[in-house]
Amino acid sequence: MRLLSNLVAAGLALCVSSFCSALSYIDNDLQIHGFFSQGYLLSDGNNFYGNSQRGTTDFMEAAVNANYRASPKLNLAAQIITRDAGTSDNGDVKIDFLFADYKAIENELSGLGFRFGRVRNSFGFYNDTRDVLFTRPTILMPQSVYFEGNGLREILFASDGAQLYSYWDAEENTTSLSVTFGRSKSLSADIVRNLFGSTAASYIDHANVRNPIYAQLSHSRDGGTSKYAISTVNMQLEGQGSFGNVALSANGYVLSAQKNLAKWTFTAEYSLFTTDFRSAFGNESLDLESAYLQSQYRIAQNIVLTGRYEMSINDKSRPNQSDSHHLVAGINWVPAPQWVIAADIYGIRGTNGIPRTDYNDPLTERTEILAVMIGFRF
Amino acid sequence: MYLKLLPRPTARILGKMILIGVGVISPITSSVWAEQSPAPTITVFANASSGVNVDELTLSNLRAIFSVRKRSWDNDLPIKVFVLADQEPLHQKFCKTILKIYPYVLREQWDRLTFSGTGIPPTVVGSEEQLRQAIANTPGAIGYVMSQPKILVNSIDTHYRLFVSNSPVGGEE
Numbered sequence: 001m002r003l004l005s006n007l008v009a010a011g012l013a014l015c016v017s018s019f020c021s022a023l024s025y026i027d028n029d030l031q032i033h034g035f036f037s038q039g040y041l042l043s044d045g046n047n048f049y050g051n052s053q054r055g056t057t058d059f060m061e062a063a064v065n066a067n068y069r070a071s072p073k074l075n076l077a078a079q080i081i082t083r084d085a086g087t088s089d090n091g092d093v094k095i096d097f098l099f100a101d102y103k104a105i106e107n108e109l110s111g112l113g114f115r116f117g118r119v120r121n122s123f124g125f126y127n128d129t130r131d132v133l134f135t136r137p138t139i140l141m142p143q144s145v146y147f148e149g150n151g152l153r154e155i156l157f158a159s160d161g162a163q164l165y166s167y168w169d170a171e172e173n174t175t176s177l178s179v180t181f182g183r184s185k186s187l188s189a190d191i192v193r194n195l196f197g198s199t200a201a202s203y204i205d206h207a208n209v210r211n212p213i214y215a216q217l218s219h220s221r222d223g224g225t226s227k228y229a230i231s232t233v234n235m236q237l238e239g240q241g242s243f244g245n246v247a248l249s250a251n252g253y254v255l256s257a258q259k260n261l262a263k264w265t266f267t268a269e270y271s272l273f274t275t276d277f278r279s280a281f282g283n284e285s286l287d288l289e290s291a292y293l294q295s296q297y298r299i300a301q302n303i304v305l306t307g308r309y310e311m312s313i314n315d316k317s318r319p320n321q322s323d324s325h326h327l328v329a330g331i332n333w334v335p336a337p338q339w340v341i342a343a344d345i346y347g348i349r350g351t352n353g354i355p356r357t358d359y360n361d362p363l364t365e366r367t368e369i370l371a372v373m374i375g376f377r378f
Numbered sequence: 379m380y381l382k383l384l385p386r387p388t389a390r391i392l393g394k395m396i397l398i399g400v401g402v403i404s405p406i407t408s409s410v411w412a413e414q415s416p417a418p419t420i421t422v423f424a425n426a427s428s429g430v431n432v433d434e435l436t437l438s439n440l441r442a443i444f445s446v447r448k449r450s451w452d453n454d455l456p457i458k459v460f461v462l463a464d465q466e467p468l469h470q471k472f473c474k475t476i477l478k479i480y481p482y483v484l485r486e487q488w489d490r491l492t493f494s495g496t497g498i499p500p501t502v503v504g505s506e507e508q509l510r511q512a513i514a515n516t517p518g519a520i521g522y523v524m525s526q527p528k529i530l531v532n533s534i535d536t537h538y539r540l541f542v543s544n545s546p547v548g549g550e551e
């Protein structure tokens with residue numbers, strides 16, 4: 001049934017696409033784009049997005065977006081998205097972003113502007129388009145930096161608030177800054193369960209994230225041949241429940257570097273999250289540290305091979321008890337500009353990044369995943 | 379925009395006028411061809427309404443325009459970028475020799491704009507002829523063509539002016 005409904009969505013996307021490509025060509029001030037991707041996962045050890053140990057198609061992403069130039073200084077942008085990913089996401093249609101973008105200052109070498117509304121958070125190289133198969137290196141994001149399984153994903157990807165952006169161009173390089181001030185928002189029961197675990201979550205009636213702030217400073221040299229970025233986030237999570245209040249304070253930092261060559265791309269990202277958890281039963285501080293190294297090789301203009309090693313430590317004070325290691329090998333083939341077919345193999349030792357809610361009880365320390373995904377864009 | 383301020387016939391002619399500049403890149407590899415005719419060039423075009431002499435655009439300016447960081451011309455007219463599809467040889471050559479950016483890196487930047495809503499990516503057209511037409515007919519438009527100079531001169535009509543740069547931005551391949 002799930003696959004059937006996904007296929008119906010794909011059909012709709014295809015119909016909309018022919019209409020929209022015509023539309024975007026007619027009027028350069030309005031562009032409408034979108035994508036649809038359907039995955040298949042087969043795993044051994046733990047489930048990842050649905051009952052993947054038996055093979056699952058419970059992984060689908062689709063979105064339609066519009067970007068309209070209302071005036072030379074004002075753009076309006078919106079995207080609606082539906083994502084189905086095991087019990088992590090249930091296919092509901094959501095507003096992914098919706099904002100007005102006002103470019104206040106622009107001169108020959110620099111610019112500054114503001115976005116108001118729901119904006120994507122720039123965090124690491126991939127966070128602001130993490131749900132788009134065409135923009136990420138593999139079917140599953142590097143779990144070490146772009147947490148999927150532990151509930152942080154939903155908090156990280158978008159904020160309702162204001163975003164300041166700016167850039168400075170020099171002869172051979174460009175530097176950009178993005179700062180996002182998010183409004184407080186309440187968290188769904190699913191997110192709370194993923195964050196705190198099902199036992200603790202059962203005592204929490206209501207939780208919200210208070211005024212998150214994201215900042216990213218990035219620097220690109222020689223037309224993107226070398227890219228560097230530093231990203232930070234500061235957020236406070238508060239929960240009220242039958243055993244009093246709980247509070248989680250988190251500061252995250254990501255260092256990113258990438259080298260782009262004709263055939264090769266090398267990427268490295270390092271992430272450190274410091275967390276401070278306070279409840280009626282006591283306080284606990286945890287530092288999460290993770291990193292990955294990734295190399296990509298273009299065997300042809302439209303075929304990319306990817307290899308990646310990830311490591312993550314859930315508690316820096318107990319590195320040997322809380323570490324996980326992921327090895328990833330993938331191939332990404334673009335048979336036509338609108339299509340992509342990807343296939344990856346994941347070897348995981350440890351449990352970091354495994355979704356807690358996908359019928360994994362208890363978690364085992366070893367997981368292998370075969371993932372295949374086909375994507376269409378317009 | 380400012381064309382509205384001009385007398386209508388002047389505005390019409392200006393609107394159709396195209397400034398052609400920046401070029402004389404990439405002598406072709408075939409020596410036979412090189413002996414028979416002048417080397418083809420990649421030429422950056424802008425619709426005359428932009429008020430810009432593309433000959434004066436620096437590498438940094440062109441990267442800012444084609445990466446969609448810079449959104450308006452100095453006269454406040456929005457910049458509208460037109461390109462060919464990623465796999466087209468002319469597009470690949472334009473990226474490598476003029477912008478000096480790998481095509482896949484530029485595509486990643488455009489996809490990020492598209493799917494995070496932070497900018498309007500270039501409009502992709504189906505052929506070089508469509509690219510010429512789009513630039514000729516769209517105020518604020520900019521793009522590129524591969525042209526063999528002699529043929530280009532013959533093919534343009536009296537509405538266009540031609541400038542061939544002596545100082546190519548991209549340098550020789």
